Amino acid sequence: MATSASDTPSASGRNVDMVLWVTYINIVLYGLCFQLQRPVEPFLVKSLSEGSDSAEFTQTYGRLQSFFNAVQTIGSPLVGILLDQIGIRNASAVVFGATALSYAMLASATDMNLLFLSKVPTMLQAAFLVAQATAANVTGDDNAARARALGRMTTAYTIGATVGPALGGHLASMGDLYFSAKIAVVGSLISVVLSILFLPNSTNVKGDDDTEKKTKENEPKKSFLAAVQHSLEIAMRPAVWPLLTVKLVGGIVASMHGTALPITLTEKLQFEPSQLGISMSTSMFVIAAFGAFCMAPLARSVGPDGMASMGLVGRALMGPVFAAIVAFVSGNGQIVVMQVALASVLHALSSHCLATGLTTQTTGAVNKEEQGTLLGLEHCLFSLARIAGPTLGTTLLSWSKTGSLWYVEGACASADLLLNIFLFATTSSTRLGGKLKQN
Template sequence: QNKVASMKFWESIGAFYGAKDPSYAWPLALVHLNITLYALTFWLTRPVMPFLTTQLGADAVVFGYLQTVFSFVQLLGAPIIGRLCDTQGAKIALQMCQLATGLSYILLGSAWNIPVLFASQLPTVLMQSMHCSQAFVTDFSSDESRSSALGRLSLSYAVGMALGPMLGGLLSDVIGYHGVAWLAGALMFVPFLANMYSLPAHRPGMEKAKGEGGKGGLQVAECLKVLKIPTCRNLTVFMLMTGLAGQIYHSTFSMAGPSFFKLTAKDLGMFQTMSGVIGLISNTFVVGALEKALSQRSIITLGASILVCTFTAYSFATSFEHLLVIGFVSAFPSMAMYTTVTSMVTRGTPREVSATVIGLGHAARSLCGIVAPTIGGYLYKDQGVPGVGFTCAAIMVAAAVWSQVSQVTVPSAKSKEL
């Protein structure tokens, strides 16, 4: 009876995570644990980062450069990890990512001057755990449940995102800004040890990817090849536009929060926790309901349109209460668009290059992160919060229009040939 009960339990877990076979339930559950801890540690450090850098003598311009370095190394790493997932398996890639992420936080906690602070961002070239986890979910979930499975992965990320900022803000008063970073680094070794013994090394389609993908590593020709697929190319352009608007907003918010809106680390933690909680709600209830009522193309257009309104409202914000309202409204479309676009690019491309396609999406967002802090810093310095808000709104208008005119087509799960 215990064996039967255990089998039914894991069958229900597998069904919840969208596993195409009950034997994939445990690996998928562990992947979700990975992404929750990954998000928890990342968001632990977010509320303290502006204050830690200020403590080391950095101003808003230096903080912008720090974000540019982070995005640049992320851009370099995303295609590499994508091909590594396709050719060597996501387990190896994920283990490398967890170690590199932990090392980055430990260096951050040990930073005593600006050069070491910048050096702490170099290991983030492999801070691609979400990418690897999406590759796992794409391969071990059925086509019919692909969108909901990716949505639940974002749900697990949102759990960490909801807890991390609040804990980071509170712990900064107890163990200091550096202590929060050290704690984040230590926590990253938990999933590394669990993965070592429990995650499968093989992934479906890996042999085919090896045969077609060459010798592993970064295959530029393969990355360019997938961009010839209309769905991938058009959605990458959409991600570039939405990513640019989002990165301009986030890069300047780190400066505007403490200086213009007079927020503390606890305030930032509360604001970011609210976004995480809304992400939980969005991926649990909103994405699935929207996909039953609307096409995926309509969902991303609607999301972009809502963000046009919230960015416009941000231009007129003057208080923390205004930020809470704007953040509450914008979190729903942001999470829904991210989950839906990821589902669209994986369903619209061959399975053997799915991780490469996901990597290109992450690389597109990282590319935006390279230029956005400079653009945002210039806008914030000369035009203030209104200039940032109106610029982001204009970019999202372009994204909404592009989603309609680019003729994005995604086959249904039932009709897609594997």
């Protein structure tokens, strides 16, 4: 059994601890910088498309989200391959450098064309992918340890993401829609420096023996085409493709919900940027605490497949709750904000369990040297899902004459329940096939 970070010899253990702590800091900064923009973006789109009616604003916002995710769909597998080719340190520096460039362009976007153009460098904005690959490499074959490490990586992200929406919304409410992007440039450049100074130059952070090191050094590097072909072979493995299918369809569902909700809260309930930011930050805070203290016990008690199933059911239940809040309340008072925040917490926890459960299973189904490529595939599929998701979400939202969420959340809940059935059927089939082979 592979050792966890706490079980490694002292010298190696100190190295692992340093790598993880620097990665945590980078992900805190990444979460802060990214989430600073979330409550601001709908208002920035509205400002730059002045004169557009509500329907045009909704479609423009949806197209922006789809374009962003189309760019990331191209970039995510490239970063996964890049990670396996040039190592953690260099990949991390490239990722945060591209992120800083994107925010610098966003801070200068004075029309919609420039706003769309600012999303192009996000092709390489895959910091969480690099962090996940680092955590998976350190923990080896121990599912519980991997779930704990991935959960804590998510905790690191949500620490920054808890502060980000509230701070971004507050800054936007003061009248400057670009100040948060300027802060994000500085935060991203700090991560570039930390990556260069403290992260290892390969994915071998645990210190393999000399024989294994020499073997790896003597292995010829795959060409880019060979690496792409190998990633497709990984995706088609019986133990992997059903999980990636759930990632893809589940990502479409998450994107439909995530696009329609802020539009509805902004247009129907007249939420201010600060109120939208508070509801987002509340759910992030709870996820941070959950990932730090509850993820490992949950993984041990129900297993990663049970976590994924719980997440799908939880999302299916909470979606209609959002629709009911929008349909039956009015105004944007404190009670309504609290209701939205509570529903957001429960929905986000469900999505967190789903994502961690799936990633724990997929990273455990491949070799360590394939984990970067595998995670690149996951992020690619998630971004691919978010190309279709915003358009589907805004289309269903436009069908509602009253601006309610029932069409969107009904479709999302139905899809999540069907995914749960599919996941149970395919994982049961895989296990049965494995037992037959053993016999």
